[in-house]
Amino acid sequence: MKRLVILGGGESGVGTAVLGKKQGYDVFVSDAGEISAVKKEILTQHEIEFEEAKHSNEQIFSADIVMKSPGIPDSVQLVKELKAKNIPVISEIEFASRYTNATIIGITGSNGKTTTTALTHYILKNEVNAVMAGNIGDSFAMSVAIESPDYYVLELSSFQLDGIKAFKPHIAVITNITPDHLDRYNNNFEEYIAAKFRITMNQDENDFLIYDGDDPVITDWISSHTIKAKQLPFSLTKTIEEGAYVTNNTININLKNKSFVMPTINLGLQGNHNVKNAMAASTVAKLLDIRKQTIRESMEHFQGVEHRLETVLKINHVQYINDSKATNVNATFYALDSMLSDTVWIVGGVDKGNDYDELLPLVREKVKAIVCLGVDNTKLMNAFSPCVDLMIETQSMSEAVKIAYKIAERGDNVLLSPACASFDLYENYEDRGNQFKQAVRSL
Template identity: 65%
Template sequence: MRLVVLGGGESGIGTAILGLKKGFQVFVSDNGTIAKKYKKVLLNTRIPFEEEGHTESEVLKADVVMKSPGIPDKVPLIQKLKQEGIKVISEIEFASHFTDATIVGITGSNGKTTTTMLTHHILKNEGFNVGMAGNIGDSFAQQVAENQYQNYVLELSSFQLDGIEKFAPHIAIITNITPDHLDRYNYKIENYIDSKFRITMNQTENDYLIYDADDKHIAEWLKSNKIKAQLLPFSIERILEKGAFIRDNNIVIKTNTEEFIMGITSLALQGKHNVKNGMASAMTAQLLKVRKQTIRESLEDFEGAEHRLESVLKINGVQYINDSKATNVNATFYALDSMTTPTVWIVGGVDKGNDYFDLMPLVREKVKAIICLGVENDKIKQTFGNVIDLIVETAGAEEAVKVAYKIAEKGDSVLLSPACASFDLFENYEDRGRQFKKAVREL
């Protein structure tokens, strides 16, 4: 069997390693350059590869193609493969064929990284043999090739779910759905929502779908579509018969007959969205028979994800916060909602069709100045120009931080929460976050 891997990044190299181990004839093809660390792996394992372009005749010899999540379906080469009847799948689909582990799959527009890390943290504390992969850490395929984990917690993007056929997690979580990546879905939110719900398409009556009952997109989709999995909702707005909800400032979880109760104030991560992330993770743990004591302790001592509302330093009474992972408006909504002091907001980057208007009430209430960090800032200036007196454009993290330092006064916060992708000025959101933190430390 010939496996062609399109894209020599994390998921591509993991797939190549697993494919080689399982006896496939593997060929890796990348349209750009392959990073040094990945090229080294290919050379060491003697996997043939090409970079700076795809040789169509070589790619079309495939029995199966794994394409990296970054390659859109509309690319002519992908269209041609499909016309030829060659199977094109994601790394998640490929790797899932080679493991019998219990899988928890987590998707959603926001909160999926925190929920993935938190769920993994709880299971690990209970002594589970558990791996964490997907959009986070080492690729799922590489972990299947090199480890014997009995459980996986996978963070799954819509792009990864677009490439599944039979993949079925035992527990699926949809944290929320808000417009994101619409450029990949013909600017139709319906297509994006359908994509997220692929996570449950192969689940059976013995599996579970945990979801945000307060999310209108999720609620509407579930009304008009039938699924087989058992439904477990969570809500911070109303009391539910089954699932997770809030009663007297406590999180209450009912997955079967017994209740799990924990005070909201003892959660390590505060904010409404983190209450929801905690609910989803705790329900998952309860389904997997983790002791209540472990769930409680894990929710109390969990440290959040880097680049997600991460406190960097306090300088002259001003708190600097790195929320570089906020690559869409909804993530920034959460960030602004959690601010309790006057805020200098650093925003901007590659706009994915954002509507900033949803942020207006929070900006009016909390933001004293806006610093634009992107090549194209017109939309931000148009939206907030009449509400915020001070809007400054900058061309890099260092300049943005220096400007913020001049504007912010004792008792204020400086929040990097871009609401945009980062590819105009940075390699990725991690690079953006690290450059921000470096600039803060050098003040």
């Protein structure tokens, strides 16, 4: 019996443990921190051995294969030692993909990947047996363990792609690439770009790569690297022979023998970034022969994802907006750009090597006050204090919301769009967004 050791007892780790057990492995889970009560319950239920608050060498180095949770970087000493001993270290995505025959649609990008994944799944599920997993919903491994759909729509982070060897989506989507997670990639943007493009590394000429043809980072990389998959760009600015583009406020999709048009005004989600998400999702749907009427109706009715520019409440004519999922500068750029009235902006968290320069013109134009929400706000204070008259530091969500409430006037927005990771004060961006909503409802 082969021994599978799993580093990390979170969503990916526990999903892999359940799938590994089902596939006949001797499974052991090791987490340097604490494993949540819910996850422990699942492990116990499946009679899977685990340890927490430590890594025992004798347990770990007896592995035939190790699955490393995406949050653990390759630079960790334990991972280096495993590789030195020639023990294969893979990602959950790689492991799970070995046990499904479903057609895989893999979606990555710095921003827009959650919305594009959710929208693609929303369209497909109306006609085919499709499941959404990965960085959204259940882990891919847990899903493979408990269900067997015909299609998987996977949201994939660069961390998840770092550990793939043979993983090969039939359709890959790269929504865009902007600097993010540079702390993980030795502050080297090129390394991060290469991680994103791993999504297409095993594809061949029977597969498809859909990407933003307006994104200079993506187009530069493609022009200097060999890609075997059929390339289908989408663009807001130029006419595309095979792919998707916009003319006269209408989305046009041209594929071999297949076409599709839809006015952008009919989209359930507005804004240029959502037009791009819609082009990516509908290109996938056309490749899979989903009916035009289904695509149109789905895109008209789709209302977006939680924690992404989610309107919470209007109080005293002030709109409160939860964009907790904006964990990088580019995502916050979209959020600020979409604000149509004066905005009190709640920002901050764990800085991932952010460069705030691109936000300065928008902040000058749209933001009347900034409420900082992080353990260390020095960099934010230095970047934005010349742009706004009022900047206030806070240490809790309820305090931040109460201060925003006092500052905001009739017709204003209060926007939580942190541009940073959440791990200094919260479990994850969902926890941060839920605390924001709770604080707003408690006003």
